[in-house]
Amino acid sequence: MHGKVYLVGAGPGDPELLTLRALYLLQNAEAVVYDRLVSPAIMECINPDATLHDVGKVASCKPSMQDDINHILLCLARTHQHVVRLKGGDPFIFGRGGEEQAYLHQYGVTVEVVPGITAATGCAASLGIPLTHRGLASSVRFITGHLRDNQGLELDWASLSDSSCTLVFYMAMANCSQIVESLIEHGRSPHTPIALAQDATLKSQRWALGTLQKLPQLVQTFSPPALLIIGQVVQLHPDYPEPIESSRAALTPEPSWVLM
Template identity: 45%
Template structure:
């Protein structure tokens, strides 16, 4: 039995010709916001990314038309320009459009770029934030992103370089103690991340967490260190989407890890937690 969410959540219903840019969260449908769910139920058309889970898509009306515009490295269903054009076209046809993005649309989601295009074409739109991949992966991985004793700041960083260019970041600002650096889309550049952070002062023993497919039934968490980062990725066969979290907070993973935090996804499948050896939670 499903419970439909009222669209009266302190805002007007989605209007014909309007676009809602919505954060779908990191994967677990239980982490979707009520406002996001309300808009999903109203949508005539869904335009969604690769990282939007099937469980989240299933919450939309079965009558809604679905348009996949996912992007992986060097493999795009549609270019960003084509996605922009699709949103403009659907809104121009009077459709109620929900643009679904994994995590939060304004954190490495290119939601700002799409909003600019909609404004340029006189199209009304709204934005609904979502739980970021960093938040979800950390919580389900058993460690915080900040902690008074271990990390007084956190930085979200893109680990993806444009085209064949160099990954240019402020490495000295990232390689500081009592700080957490979260790298999105960084798996292919793990070697650069490891080398640069060590070259700018972090020890090879500095802790790193790798969380693959966080908050989903296929989640894997692997604890390693900067000096072993590349070898660990190869040995464990980790694939995108995998978040790289660098910082002392990772040392709390075993202390704070709790089965209760995993109930929502354990019901759908076993989560393998690898810390040296494979352990079933």
């Protein structure tokens, strides 16, 4: 008889942004398998009697590491009733939670997914940057900037050229030059506003504002992981140096009544 595995999103780092379900499961877990992006403050929420399994991954980790994590989860499910797989952000957004769920299902293990606030929304909220905004951005795309097997980023760059779409790149620091060159080549203005943030929602949070063409210089003062937001909505940050000229109408709320 297998126990149950809970794929739990730890959110962007601030423990106050955990869901109530996530907090309950952490406080009652028998075993917790966690990544390096889980903040120390959230680790303090875990049941002190639970066994902890650090499977922290780095950008250069071997592909076989995910196979090892899958095997650890299966072994723990065979010896524990309540196993928590704790991931930074949301387990189904660049968290490989889908792979772990599929693997466990093959062996008859019940899996429950507990969503978390993904880094994109947590970071944007902490900076006061809406990812969509009437008149500025009608859509948003979450994109991985991580290379696989040392190959170039294989993205549909032409589809990312629409200035009405906000782009959020995860794990993009090492490949920022390719991102800048490819976006500009396919039509994005080099003056497109950008925001770069590290440790979003935490007291150690660092951020910088600039333009797309200046990104390679900005990243030199940051260390991974950092999140990159590209789009006109970045101008809504109160410290952005240039006012929005072409979108003042979009920033003026429509009255809910009309004086006749």
